[in-house]
Amino acid sequence: MVTIKTIADLAGVSPTTVSNVIHGRTGRVSPDTLKKVQTILREEHYVSNMGAQILGRHGSKLIALVVAYRPYERESLLEDPFVSSVTASVEQTVRENGYFMMLYNNPDMKECLRMARAWNIEGMILLGAQREDYFMLRTELKMPIVSIDTCYLPGDKNFVNVGLCDYEGAFEMTEYLIHCGHTRIGFLALMQNTGNRDFIYVDGERERGYMDAMAHHGLKVEKEWVTKLEFCELDRFAQYVRIADNGFIGCTALFFASDTMAIEAMFAFYNRGKHVPDDISIAGFDDSRLARRLRPRLTTVRQDFALKGRRSVEELIRLIQDSEYSSNVLLPVTLVKGESVKKIK
Amino acid sequence: MVTIKTIADLAGVSPTTVSNVIHGRTGRVSPDTLKKVQTILREEHYVSNMGAQILGRHGSKLIALVVAYRPYERESLLEDPFVSSVTASVEQTVRENGYFMMLYNNPDMKECLRMARAWNIEGMILLGAQREDYFMLRTELKMPIVSIDTCYLPGDKNFVNVGLCDYEGAFEMTEYLIHCGHTRIGFLALMQNTGNRDFIYVDGERERGYMDAMAHHGLKVEKEWVTKLEFCELDRFAQYVRIADNGFIGCTALFFASDTMAIEAMFAFYNRGKHVPDDISIAGFDDSRLARRLRPRLTTVRQDFALKGRRSVEELIRLIQDSEYSSNVLLPVTLVKGESVKKIK
DNA sequence: TTGTAAGCGTTATCAG
């Protein structure tokens, strides 16, 4: 193994000098020694030992991406298109900034604590956690943490989160559907599998946007229009079939809080002989890769997955540099008008 | 920070004793001290410092998943359904075995070398690399490495790879299409973007299976039936349109080396007013999540993504324990008969 | 400008 000592011996200088060269402290090294050492470093393919780095309190250069969503069914959440896109852009941005990324997919916060402490990580990106988890981790670890898509309460202070204009996006979409002539519009989102809140994570915000837009246009929302979708995929398909067979719960348009569910429903409806948009108009949220490809083109609210990942790393690095930094970034969304929504009248 | 010394002081014993307790060397500790130290360890939430662990050459407990596919277009490969499924199951298995996972998505092998050396990783899972890369890394690093889906040559020795019965799967699928009455069958796969081999990675094997099955049934393969698909998605769509407009290059069935492309083509054909399976029969390979959901159900060759990831970690752990271990695991595949293939005559 | 030495947390060796 090539260590600083190896280099020092080869160059006939002390380890300190080598260290100074490595860290660009050119003021403390003569031009001659500098060149000589730099050459040898390159020749010997010197790589700093991260174990020693961690120990020598010079920062572990390690950032953990903690995916805290509870898995449902047998598939891991990392396979989810949203999660995998965010993972990809986090990994890339972390690497481009000279850090390394540890991927840790575990909803058990105690285990996350252990991991963070064991590795002396410099920061954490937290995906799919509740605000309580965030504050607990920050208190325990005293370490920069950026959450993605976590919902905070009005009084919350001292957190960094990267989220989305979920409320605005849903509001805009609902208004668009109304402008297309729809007045009987359903809202469908996944139900929580833990059970302490109505809708999952950001879906609550999206529901608010929908409700407010309806109210704003003087439209009454029937109770059965706001539908909680089952967690299990098979159950959900049964639900779609029931909805299709029961006249779409009296609606002419259905607004799904996520493209995944919107597309599932399109397939299920198709199998019951119902066509989009002739029999029912469908809108989604996210503008996932699949939605972009599918025909009829899904009407949806576009968010930039990759930007979310990239931005969260940038926020984290800022927090690493300034531990007082606090911010709730809400990334913009765009309405995408596809053929899955029919104008009526 | 809670260190071994903290615990030692609290328990009134030496660091060595604490270390012995931690490592279950019960023979060297009196029952009393054992209990006392164990209690304090728990109370203080002691976590071993991995930096020191690495330095003390006691194993870093770190496994790197290196994703070496070259990115195409602007999307990262980590977003690919196959890659993200494998990532998910690798992460899970690594964690379940008491290791940690570093995710490193970089086709630059020099950089991978640096990473592996810097972190003293105990092993590497290599996804999307060529055999030359594999052998180079093993020679340079002298470290356990398991490749996934890398194709080796007959004479190759001393490697561990987890692959698939690609040849057999393609052979079986082609035979099935023939049994359905098709004699004019096309084979379509992505072309390499580096350009030193005909088809990408495992697709070469799948092509061989197709060719051999055709020959075995005395069917001649026209040159234009074996089609290289463009790397860029947009170009590919233009290609599909051309194929649809030109009578499907004279075929009644098209066998795509991957579901992704099969499904893309289905959409493209649909947009040109051609329907599956009435106008053209389509078969894929992988049985991706999406294929399972889509209607008409895609006829395809099922492989188990999660198993591939899990198995590769298991193989890696075996290789860590026995550095002489060598193996080329070929996981089985199953034919899935959907409605995307029509029986003719 | 360069070098020496202590310290980071852990483990292995060896002595008591």
Place this chain on the structure above:
DNA sequence: CTGATAACGCTTACAA
């Protein structure tokens, strides 16, 4: 059964 000590590779305060 228990403990002192050296070693792992690197950084940094301080000495030369």
